[in-house]
Amino acid sequence: MNFFNLILWPFKWAVSAVLWVFHSAFTAIGMDPASGWTWVLSIVGLTLVMRTLTIPLFMKQIRSMRGMQVIQPEMAKLQAKYKGKTDQVSRQAMAQEQMALYKKHNVNPLASCLPILAQMPIFFGLFQVLNGVRGAAERDEGILVLNAQMIHQFNDGTLFGAPLFSTLRAPGDGNHTSTVIIAVVLVIAMTVTMFISQKQLAGKNVSEATKQSPMYRQQQMIIYIFPIIFAITGINFPIGVLIYWTVSNLWSMGQQYWMIRRNPTPGSQAERELNERRAAKGLPPMGKTKEEHEAEVEEARAKAAAGQRQQPMSKKRQKAQAKKGQGQQNQPAAGEVVDGTAEDVTGQDQQVVETPQNTSGNPANKPRKRGGSGSSALKKK
Amino acid sequence: MTEPRHHHGVAGRQHESSQDLFDAAPSEFVHPNNAFQILWLLPQNLLIAGLKMYRALVSPLYGDVCKHFPTCSAYGLESLTRHGALRGLGLTVRRLLRCHPWAAGGIDRVPDGGRPFTSVEQLPKIVLLNHPTPEDRARLLASFAPAASSSPADHTTRQSSPAEPQVS
Numbered sequence A: 001m002n003f004f005n006l007i008l009w010p011f012k013w014a015v016s017a018v019l020w021v022f023h024s025a026f027t028a029i030g031m032d033p034a035s036g037w038t039w040v041l042s043i044v045g046l047t048l049v050m051r052t053l054t055i056p057l058f059m060k061q062i063r064s065m066r067g068m069q070v071i072q073p074e075m076a077k078l079q080a081k082y083k084g085k086t087d088q089v090s091r092q093a094m095a096q097e098q099m100a101l102y103k104k105h106n107v108n109p110l111a112s113c114l115p116i117l118a119q120m121p122i123f124f125g126l127f128q129v130l131n132g133v134r135g136a137a138e139r140d141e142g143i144l145v146l147n148a149q150m151i152h153q154f155n156d157g158t159l160f161g162a163p164l165f166s167t168l169r170a171p172g173d174g175n176h177t178s179t180v181i182i183a184v185v186l187v188i189a190m191t192v193t194m195f196i197s198q199k200q201l202a203g204k205n206v207s208e209a210t211k212q213s214p215m216y217r218q219q220q221m222i223i224y225i226f227p228i229i230f231a232i233t234g235i236n237f238p239i240g241v242l243i244y245w246t247v248s249n250l251w252s253m254g255q256q257y258w259m260i261r262r263n264p265t266p267g268s269q270a271e272r273e274l275n276e277r278r279a280a281k282g283l284p285p286m287g288k289t290k291e292e293h294e295a296e297v298e299e300a301r302a303k304a305a306a307g308q309r310q311q312p313m314s315k316k317r318q319k320a321q322a323k324k325g326q327g328q329q330n331q332p333a334a335g336e337v338v339d340g341t342a343e344d345v346t347g348q349d350q351q352v353v354e355t356p357q358n359t360s361g362n363p364a365n366k367p368r369k370r371g372g373s374g375s376s377a378l379k380k381k
Numbered sequence B: 001m002t003e004p005r006h007h008h009g010v011a012g013r014q015h016e017s018s019q020d021l022f023d024a025a026p027s028e029f030v031h032p033n034n035a036f037q038i039l040w041l042l043p044q045n046l047l048i049a050g051l052k053m054y055r056a057l058v059s060p061l062y063g064d065v066c067k068h069f070p071t072c073s074a075y076g077l078e079s080l081t082r083h084g085a086l087r088g089l090g091l092t093v094r095r096l097l098r099c100h101p102w103a104a105g106g107i108d109r110v111p112d113g114g115r116p117f118t119s120v121e122q123l124p125k126i127v128l129l130n131h132p133t134p135e136d137r138a139r140l141l142a143s144f145a146p147a148a149s150s151s152p153a154d155h156t157t158r159q160s161s162p163a164e165p166q167v168s
Helices: A003-028 A034-054 A055-081 A089-107 A114-138 A150-158 A176-204 A213-236 A241-264 A270-282 A290-306 A315-325 A370-381 B002-024 B036-038 B042-062 B072-097 B125-130 B133-145 B151-166
Strands: none
Touching: A003 A034, A003 A114, A055 A089, A055 A114, A055 A241, A089 B002, A089 B125, A114 A150, A114 A241, A114 A315, A114 B072, A176 A213, A176 A241, A176 A270, A213 B042, A241 A270, A270 B042, B002 B125, B036 B042, B042 B072, B072 B125
């Protein structure tokens, strides 16, 4: 037994024990112990148990996300400071300052690395158990808690005539057409669920600042590469493993959906959508009390009534005006009343074409006076 | 008001050179000088290669997860690069054990020491990423210098050298 197997042993044991419990329970309520469906349901049950165990960690993260609202103004400043600086080292400098900010306010919205790493032996343990069923059946052995008879039932179980442990490459002695159809459908389901949770859902839950970073672009590329990797490796996966993976991805998808709808990242598209839904119901935006929100709306109204209304204008004109006016241009009082104008302080002396940004997410009320543009012009050239 | 603006200025000047500095930076791998070293450095270089692959392929899938700066994988890569296979691995494992959901997180750097570097240009890519500001790099390089040398002098020579060619 090598080192790797020694570490995996307890995880394999747990996996086989959970499978045994589910199989016995389903048999007890009158299901056929040798039926493929009983075993498929046991695998689904196992997946659900595994994912349920990670819920406390997930909830811990949700709770720590709430503290983020407190540091929103400072985060917006930080984002404005690094706006347009998209090279890797600058993004790292921003990440470093961001981390110092979290520490200062004793908040940390990140999930931490250990749970992800801990999931790996669980998955490998499960994979080894499921992948080992066929071999164990041939050798007439049991796998840990599951005895030889159960392993035989497991191995002989079929789904529409397709053996549970047949793969696309080795369809076994069952119904080959059935195996091919089921395996292909599962590989596609597995890939699509993964793609949706990564691309559709996670894409919405990313702040505009993160979207500029090279890491994000790399991540987007990987999201397209992984389906290909899955499709290729999928031909070697037994149907039983594919079922586990698909159910697990479905769970992640649901969990992501719930989190993004209820607890979106500040400054992301998901947060804007949530605030729109809340506005429709007459609720204040996330993280603000009703009074705060009303005060802001009132202030905006007073400002509009007081005199010239701030006309919406293009970024180009804003820059021209800002250059002309330097000091005397309006300082937005509340910061978010006139979106866009406050944002462009850093951008005005930059020739680089800016990435189009939706500014409503990050108010970025810069306390810096316009006189500062002299020094920022210096630093650019 | 002056304090943050000054800081902004430094970061801005840094921006012009940081990408070039990063592009020109050497890789993390340790280059052997003789046949014996090829074998001796093999574990370190293999671990570095593995971690680089993990960072390229697996890390992006999870998005931002780590509670620290540098992230666990960046910390691991830097500690393997600077401190070698054995100590690097030990440091990485200990960091991972620190990165749990109840940890406070924050800035947590690889300890000083290990493979010495004398100039910014020598710093491998991961060390640059983990020391993103000129101040961070100056501090790191000063830690390698003999105790007698004063760090401010060090700071200025290094500051001017990478920045100069970049001034348009």
